Amino acid sequence: MMVVEAFNHRPVATWYTDQATANDKTWSDDLLARLPVGGLLIFDLGFFDFIWFDAFTKSTDVVSYLVDHYKLLGLVKTERKRHRDNAARSQEIWASSG
Secondary structure (H helix, E strand, C coil): CEEECCCCCCEEEECCCCCCCCCHHHHHHHHHHHCCCCCCCCCCHHHCCHHHHHHHCCCCCHHHHHHHCHHHHCCCCCCCHHHHHHHHHHHHHHHHCC
16 A cells, blocks of 8 residues: 555555455555645546545545535546537437437
8 A cells, every 4th residue: 555645646555465365454554644634536447435534534635625626626627629520420410300
């Protein structure tokens, strides 16, 4: 398990175990101890377990933060030109056949 700074990817903390049955939740207490007040955690999907994750979100309003910063964090994908082109082409094909 490693904690890195988001923008420069420098390690902040690392943990290791040679136990084959260990998973990311093994370090939840250590991670909580290293988390600064108001800090933002970013996980991969394999790490996500709502009950465990909920313990990290009790003291702040994460949902409001994500809503306020959705563009900065890339949470809502921008419609790309190729998607607009495909939609327009589909509209031309299906609109004229009706």
